[in-house]
Amino acid sequence: MVAKPKKKSRPVGDPAAFAQAAECLKILAHPVRLRMVQLLLQGRYTVGELAEDCSVPDNVASEHLRLMQRCGFFNSEREGRRVYYQVAEPHLANIMECIESRFLQKK
Amino acid sequence: MVAKPKKKSRPVGDPAAFAQAAECLKILAHPVRLRMVQLLLQGRYTVGELAEDCSVPDNVASEHLRLMQRCGFFNSEREGRRVYYQVAEPHLANIMECIESRFLQKK
DNA sequence: TTGACATATCGTTACATTACGATATATTAA
């Protein structure tokens, strides 16, 4: 076998990408928003349903959802008086799995 | 017996766990800290080395490292005047991979 | 129409986070 590399290979990612990743992670880094992501990974929900599950007022839920929509995690569709949110970012499931396996799964 | 209500199965995680997960994610959600995690996943580095790579002053690097040490991501060992940091949380590699695959990897 | 309901937005306030400069501690060399 060859000798061990003396120089560590530089990890991937340019500075701007780190800034963008950090911004999106910051959006994710809120207990109510994490819960919303987890729920929406299972299907679509209205603002009111999400608000109730998360025990926050509707307007607070709406603001959280707007944040996550702005960064591309979700999109929404109005149906009558209700607005349904759903996951738009395919990598969310992956990331959420990682988070669950570390923090959320009971042993 | 009343059979199952046709509810969607509730995703895993109690409220306190979401709070803890959110706190740790918030620590991760900073461009300099993300870069440090990426570097330290490859080996151990001193405060000064990390500071230089990240283009921040030593004291700023030291504060970022302290944060990440407090939440269990890293630990440190002094060797002479230097202090080497290294990854202590096994799930960090996993989570970082998810983040890289979404945000950091060039196509 | 009007009223009720669902959601969104705005203004404000309270609180958290960040970076910075100054200073403190720890270690080694002279």
Added chain:
DNA sequence: TTAATATATCGTAATGTAACGATATGTCAA
């Protein structure tokens, strides 16, 4: 010992974020 180096900590100021109440918008039913 003193000086130099490496890291850590502290006080502070600037900025960002979160929640709240009030209000606005959009939709439907009567």
